[in-house]
Amino acid sequence: MCGAIRDELRDGLLEAERAYRAAGLSGERAAAAAVADFGEPGTVAAAFAPELAARDARRVALALLRTGPLIGLMWGLAALASGMAVGHAPPWRWPVPGIHLAFPLIAAAIATSGIAGALTIAATGRLGARRHLTRRPARLASTAATTIAASALTCDLALLALLITSAATASGSRAWLPATVAATASLTRLALAARAGRRLVATRARLR
């Protein structure tokens, strides 16, 4: 739960306690009454769950969608700096079976991310918030954001596989600095996407 929500709930509880004191209750009884009015922790947590899930899904989706072009640019620069486009055999001619599939896999992951991103933004925006059955948009957003995390994992793993294959099989020199920067960025995003994906799956499971 973020600090702003904690501050707001704290203010509400203290206001309720103040109102009970003003009505004549002692400090301890006023505090107990305010806490009782607030509701059972499980009830309050369940009420907050869709809203928090929607926020988390939107945050994860936007972060991954924003880093996508940046990481793509890093890999593109690394490929250009290595002269891959002109000086080396293209990846589909590398002597590793199936490595050429990395490119359609990356394209499919990018397209999937785009669709899932649009769904996440719609479900967590004004449209999703106006629905009375609030758990459905939150579940949809969690699923769509998890799909984006899986697509990011796919892209990063495919790019890293291409780099490793290129280093092991293709001839010629490598521009190791830009390749290392791109690989580090992909590894970092891979770790963050995996963690966010696990969290989103757990959150979705709690949205009954």
Next chain:
Amino acid sequence: MTTYMQADTLKGHLDALLLATLESGPRHGYAIIDALKSASDGQIDLPSGTIYPALHRLERAGLIASSWSTSSGRRRRTYELTAAGRRALGAERAAWREFSDTVTALLEPRPWPATA
């Protein structure tokens, strides 16, 4: 006998009730909860902790807006209706009146058409 309205009874109407409490001006979270309780003579007595997520959702929907201030050394979030919220409240109110009039008319004792 007093019947307290539970969350299930209010499902689908809570948004409109929250918007209505803000029609006369901005209020902070507890003031909204207190207004609901007082104006309904205590019949609407939901766990106050469950009102906040509904307010956050209404803000995300663009129907209310919030601002932070400091009161008695505490951070306080105050909500107010947006123009879209005012329109939504008007629409909800009209829909409720129509629904309520229809159900009330049907529930009154009356001679019903005979079955064939």
